[in-house]
Amino acid sequence: MTGLLGTLARSTGAGDTVREIRQQPGVWRDIDGIVAASRAALDGFLQPLLARDHLRVVLTGAGTSSFVGQILATTLARRLGRRVDAVSTTDIVADPRGCFAEDPPTLLVSFARSGDSPESLLATELAEQCLSDVHHLVITCNEEGRLALAHSGKATSYVLLMPPASNDRGFAMTSSFTGMTLAALLTFGGTAYAGVAERLAGVGERITRDGVLDKDIGALLARDPERIVYLGSGALRGLAAESALKVLELTGGTIVATSESALGFRHGPKAVLSERTVVVVYVSNDPYTRRYDLDIIAELRSTMAPGSVVAIGAGADGTPDEENWRLHGAEDVEDAALALPAVVCAQLIGLNAAVLRGVRPDNPFPSGEVNRVVQGVTPYRLQH
Template identity: 40%
Template structure:
């Protein structure tokens, strides 16, 4: 199948232009966003990123970095956890800003999480980061002064099955909103990475094609910090687009040794996403050396933002996005290049298996917007 004829291909490669557009959207709304957040009156405010599936991974990707930069407690809790056990995740006496991330805004759990928060938390405010102006979350945003809608560009409302531009745009928006006090610095990082990816998209595609061409039955994504959230998203992407034919997993470099490494066999590719943090890279290199010393036919693939000869010597495939700046900025921005590569791996692998990436589950067991969920009344 010609994957370049798929809408998913278009939605992946247009992401850099979306990120730049996203910068301007947040810039235009910066004053209103600041007034809304700073209008939450409380001694302690908790920010909860929430969503389901890829929308959950938005918070998983950015929370560790954001928490290192501001003194507000920022956590990521999936809507699926909030809905099934709200009393463990929603504290009635803690002022909370619930940041609901959603492509369509129509998932039952997304709506239910908002309703539960309104019911259980005394001082609750909502920020909706969504890609669908007609979705239920966008409509709910109009129902009170405690709600703020940050609408993504229309083209982020992916028409393909899998979330691509919708996911990355919400990551970008989340970072810019919470770190708005250094907005221009954050914006410059986003725009720089966007331009780098645009210039190198054919090289990134070639890297992805090389990975997808490997004779494998399993693929593992490893990353630390922000890259752990991206590893989770990339693992889901390949699972979705191949209809489960390629088994996928994710972890951190250190965490992988603690049991999950059991998944490795001679039909496994391990995609290692290197950090820009010098201290973190020491641990990541240790694992690469361990893989190298073990031998076997597993494939060790490294994605890197700098040109590191020692890392390269311990990899079977070494793909670097290095230029004069990329290795010097924070991972949450630099790793967007890794994300595009992972998305393209999933796309190319899907097409090579004869699957339509735009509709990898035509029998309907899995859907673009989840179906079959019954929301039960919470009366405690």
């Protein structure tokens, strides 16, 4: 293993995270095969549901898994021509009657790395309490998790298992996040996504294997930022949120990271900017949305120090190459698919920043104040 990941792999406490970031292109290819092999069974489960005029699709998960839904919601809404909402399990558990105030036929799509977080199973149980007609698609990386076991074999549920390697051992979700995102795109997109997994894998390999962005990542972190802001529009808004979480998790909270949309940033959150802030803007592949991303990049570069505003995207935008990280090969994919190789950049920023600060990214919270699988949640009975 060479380049940035090769160097980090030799760092104490980074081995699992390095391996799981690096393995993602291979995991994406494996998932492409899994969904293809499951196509007939998936269609048999989903097509009768998607034929219902008033079906509501709810994408749910906690933490990083909830950002899968945020990335996918608008893309799937357009593709399916129906209502698709991203609602975290933490919101469902805290306010089930509010989240399920209406009672249309519902497909609850649950994303979970382990399936053992307290909210994962409880959210599905609350959906069944609140709704008269609910089906479950469970996309998980752990066949032995409570969520998978509870829904396996149920007539109203379908469990789609990810490759075992995607059940990340490191603290932060990396290959599990991108794997579940791709699995849902392929599941609902069908033939529209033929060949996309291989294209994304090629882009990912140029980052993880060939190290095309190693120099850029090193230059960004050489600025020793105390704050990192991620901005993204549309589907990339969820990507920005996941990217900020990766920096917070992997560095043990030693770098403050936040996220917003390109347009929303001006409405107050822009106050986070300081001399030691860097801003990363994900540039949409959608020609309309892209214009707003380029506007905020130009605005920020006019007032911030050179090199402190980075644009990550697939297409050229007329600004100097040294200030842009190109994802060559992903120029015409939907933003929800673009998110897969783009988030690898954020994973590498967080990983490298952690090692530079002496934090062990495989376990950045050795005293246990933050856990890989959430603990401490007391489930309460919903009273009718």
